[in-house]
Amino acid sequence: MLDFAEQPHKRKNLLTGEYILVSPHRSKRPWQGQVEDLAPDNRPEYDPKCYLCPGNSRADGTQNPPYKDSFVFVNDFSALLEDTPTGQFNEENLLVAESERGICKVISFSPRHDLTLPEMEVDAIKAVVDLWQQEFETLAANEWIKYIQIFENKGSIMGCSNPHPHGQIWAESSLPVEIEKESAQQKTYFEQHGRTLLQDYVALELKKNERIIVDNAHFVALVPFWAAWPYETMIVSKRPVSTIQGFTEEEKADLARTLKELTTRYDNIFKTSFPYSAGMHQAPVNTGEHPEWHWHMHFYPPLLRSATVKKFMVGYEMLATPQRDITPEQAANTLKQQSTIHYKG
Ligand code: H2U
Numbered sequence: 001m002l003d004f005a006e007q008p009h010k011r012k013n014l015l016t017g018e019y020i021l022v023s024p025h026r027s028k029r030p031w032q033g034q035v036e037d038l039a040p041d042n043r044p045e046y047d048p049k050c051y052l053c054p055g056n057s058r059a060d061g062t063q064n065p066p067y068k069d070s071f072v073f074v075n076d077f078s079a080l081l082e083d084t085p086t087g088q089f090n091e092e093n094l095l096v097a098e099s100e101r102g103i104c105k106v107i108s109f110s111p112r113h114d115l116t117l118p119e120m121e122v123d124a125i126k127a128v129v130d131l132w133q134q135e136f137e138t139l140a141a142n143e144w145i146k147y148i149q150i151f152e153n154k155g156s157i158m159g160c161s162n163p164h165p166h167g168q169i170w171a172e173s174s175l176p177v178e179i180e181k182e183s184a185q186q187k188t189y190f191e192q193h194g195r196t197l198l199q200d201y202v203a204l205e206l207k208k209n210e211r212i213i214v215d216n217a218h219f220v221a222l223v224p225f226w227a228a229w230p231y232e233t234m235i236v237s238k239r240p241v242s243t244i245q246g247f248t249e250e251e252k253a254d255l256a257r258t259l260k261e262l263t264t265r266y267d268n269i270f271k272t273s274f275p276y277s278a279g280m281h282q283a284p285v286n287t288g289e290h291p292e293w294h295w296h297m298h299f300y301p302p303l304l305r306s307a308t309v310k311k312f313m314v315g316y317e318m319l320a321t322p323q324r325d326i327t328p329e330q331a332a333n334t335l336k337q338q339s340t341i342h343y344k345g
């Protein structure tokens with residue numbers, strides 16, 4: 001009989017329909033806890049050269065207000081533009097292209113240059129969640145916008161350009177690739193079962209309790225059965241809500257608590273500010289009802305063995321399929337063992 005803790009196998013990602021490869025025999029024991037002597041992070045509370053700090057100037061010459069919680073502005077180097085003309089290009093069905101319109105925004109999470117999400121108070125994180133919800137509503141009021149991607153790149157290893165805590169929002173006129181995949185998978189499931197895919201998946205994960213990291217009144221954080229990155233996790237709402245717009249005050253407060261606990265556990269693994277790309281996946285907007293869509297948030301952190309040794313998604317992963325050594329269950333155990341008090345105190 002196949003032993004999933006010991007022998008190579010494939011696991012199916014229910015949200016994309018794609019498979020990942022798990023090779024547990026390559027690292028039977030998770031190699032955890034190495035703490036390196038990195039240069040201490042001595043960021044000041046205010047950096048006069050930071051384009052996100054209150055009162056400072058940005059690339060386009062505008063000055064940030066003296067904001068107190070979080071602050072949002074249109075990205076001065078937006079990847080998508082609102083006034084791009086509509087157009088299509090097709091040559092013999094071999095060269096195919098079409099225009100894409102969008103609005104890109106940057107959100108500073110805090111006026112404090114020296115903090116990160118896990119180091120912020122729950123109330124301050126709640127203010128970020130409130131702003132995400134407001135921005136979602138404002139952007140969705142544009143009928144031509146079909147999808148709103150809210151995300152955060154954290155750490156220079158993830159291409160983040162500034163340590164000041166911040167995230168981004170890209171709203172656009174068509175559905176991005178990952179959303180197309182997850183839409184199709186969730187729709188098929190909903191049509192067959194009359195319940196959302198993640199509703200049933202989370203119920204089963206709660207029953208098994210092998211990969212659950214955080215479990216509170218309104219959210220769970222877990223290592224998905226099909227996680228590809230070493231410490232990949234997902235936050236899922238317990239109620240099948242299709243977008244952030246549907247969250248109540250209580251749910252938003254619980255989301256803030258969940259974010260704080262999960263990111264604190266991350267930082268504690270290697271006693272470092274844990275880098276990641278994280279973001280919400282939610283229903284498309286201005287495209288009718290989407291009862292099949294279940295709001296969730298993915299965390300894709302690259303670290304594997306220490307504050308500097310990352311997992312490389314190269315070779316086989318680029319050419320064939322994502323592969324991992326430590327199992328999702330081992331990663332979940334490591335995360336569960338961490339304190340919920342930040343190592344910096
Ligand atoms: P990242 O650190 O995740 O790259 O996000 C920072 C964004 O901030 C980046 O997309 C924008 C960059 O275009 N930016 C401004 O909008 N104004 C500035 O003055 C500098 C950077």
Ligand code: ZN
Binds near residue numbers: 047112
């Ligand atoms: Zn700053």
